[in-house]
Amino acid sequence: MRLEHFITCSPGVEPILHAEVKALRLSNVEQQVGGVRFIGSMHDAWRANLELRTAIRVLQRLDRFAAPDADELYKHVLAVDWRKYLREDGTFFVDAQCRESELDHSQFVAQRTKDGVVDFFRKKTGKRPSVAKEDADLRIHVHIWKDRATLSVDTSGNSLHKRGWRKYQGLAPLSETLSAAMVLHSGWNRRSPVVDPFCGSGTLLIEAALLAADHAPGLFRSFGFENWPIHDLYAYGKLREVVASRIKMPRKLQLVGCDIEHRHLAGIQANAESAGVADLVRVEQGDALEFPWKRGWNAQILSNLPYGMRVGDLAQITQLHRDFGKSARDQCAGYRVALLVGSRQLTNALGFKTWDEIPIQNGPIPCRLLTTEL
Numbered sequence: 001m002r003l004e005h006f007i008t009c010s011p012g013v014e015p016i017l018h019a020e021v022k023a024l025r026l027s028n029v030e031q032q033v034g035g036v037r038f039i040g041s042m043h044d045a046w047r048a049n050l051e052l053r054t055a056i057r058v059l060q061r062l063d064r065f066a067a068p069d070a071d072e073l074y075k076h077v078l079a080v081d082w083r084k085y086l087r088e089d090g091t092f093f094v095d096a097q098c099r100e101s102e103l104d105h106s107q108f109v110a111q112r113t114k115d116g117v118v119d120f121f122r123k124k125t126g127k128r129p130s131v132a133k134e135d136a137d138l139r140i141h142v143h144i145w146k147d148r149a150t151l152s153v154d155t156s157g158n159s160l161h162k163r164g165w166r167k168y169q170g171l172a173p174l175s176e177t178l179s180a181a182m183v184l185h186s187g188w189n190r191r192s193p194v195v196d197p198f199c200g201s202g203t204l205l206i207e208a209a210l211l212a213a214d215h216a217p218g219l220f221r222s223f224g225f226e227n228w229p230i231h232d233l234y235a236y237g238k239l240r241e242v243v244a245s246r247i248k249m250p251r252k253l254q255l256v257g258c259d260i261e262h263r264h265l266a267g268i269q270a271n272a273e274s275a276g277v278a279d280l281v282r283v284e285q286g287d288a289l290e291f292p293w294k295r296g297w298n299a300q301i302l303s304n305l306p307y308g309m310r311v312g313d314l315a316q317i318t319q320l321h322r323d324f325g326k327s328a329r330d331q332c333a334g335y336r337v338a339l340l341v342g343s344r345q346l347t348n349a350l351g352f353k354t355w356d357e358i359p360i361q362n363g364p365i366p367c368r369l370l371t372t373e374l
């Protein structure tokens with residue numbers, strides 16, 4: 001069956017996700033604000049969840065309709081055969097968003113949608129599923145814009161940035177999906193050494209390792225669709241086997257990092273082991289400004305520099321960017337660089353001659369992802 005899907009991502013990541021979805025050869029792929037749409041089968045939705053590194057959720061659209069009032073919304077919700085997605089004793093949660101519409105109260109919209117689902121089950125089975133915010137068996141999305149509603153089921157369940165390998169958070173980890181977006185956007189050739197001199201919990205190095213090993217990001221975890229009563233366990237198991245059979249650890253790859261904070265080291269090791277890439281990742285405690293760069297190494301620098309969010313930090317962080325930019329310019333001729341930087345001022349402080357940049361939203365922080373060659 002050909003179903004419409006919308007894959008969400010962080011703002012700014014749309015073109016990177018679009019390229020990933022195209023590479024999966026899904027059909028009718030279209031980049032939109034906040035994500036990428038495609039038309040495909042349930043099998044395609046499985047692949048999207050298993051394989052996309054920059055996606056946050058894969059939503060499957062059930063209906064699109066005019067929703068001028070709550071009765072119309074309720075009627076359409078009631079008309080869906082929810083037994084495909086949820087058991088009568090299961091749990092569900094409704095996420096609602098409304099903009100520029102008569103129905104402009106998202107909690108009310110979520111409530112009426114919930115009523116429709118519960119009444120559907122009551123009528124069909126005499127029983128009802130219950131609502132759970134955490135770990136619900138099914139997440140339902142309602143999006144109303146200019147009085148038109150889109151009703152979707154979330155095939156992913158937990159956000160896809162939760163890969164399942166992370167054992168250690170660190171203080172401000174870059175999400176797995178944004179880290180993967182950086183790795184993909186950097187144009188890294190998957191063979192040359194990678195250095196993250198501000199590596200924190202090691203997310204960038206681990207995501208780079210998984211990419212180089214062709215290890216699909218979803219293989220560590222389960223997805224929302226696995227709870228659906230219509231789920232085809234056998235066919236999905238076959239797909240997982242095929243995807244897992246592609247994993248091939250590169251033998252000579254060097255992924256190197258350092259962080260000034262010693263306390264991250266054991267955590268990075270635990271993360272790398274859990275992701276199965278501990279043999280590729282080598283990290284030490286150290287100052288990025290004293291990193292032993294090798295001449296002619298032609299490495300890829302991939303890093304997420306500190307932002308300096310606390311008052312009083314800015315002067316110090318600007319100086320750190322100035323010093324780091326200088327040491328990279330002086331010692332890393334021929335290296336490629338991809339850095340996630342917190343502001344124009346910090347970007348300028350790096351002192352690169354030329355660079356490309358795209359805006360990326362990192363949670364509440366508007367960042368720039370800049371790429372250049374030294």
Ligand SMILES: C[S@@+](CC[C@H](N)C(=O)[O-])C[C@H]1O[C@@H](n2cnc3c(N)ncnc32)[C@H](O)[C@@H]1O
Nearest residue numbers: 173174198199200201203259260287288304306
């Ligand atoms: C934004 S965090 C990086 C987060 C990391 N990408 C992750 O996913 O966990 C910046 C890191 O830079 C480290 N740091 C700050 N100054 C440093 C310096 N001079 N040399 C090396 N690391 C430094 C901090 O300890 C922090 O872990």
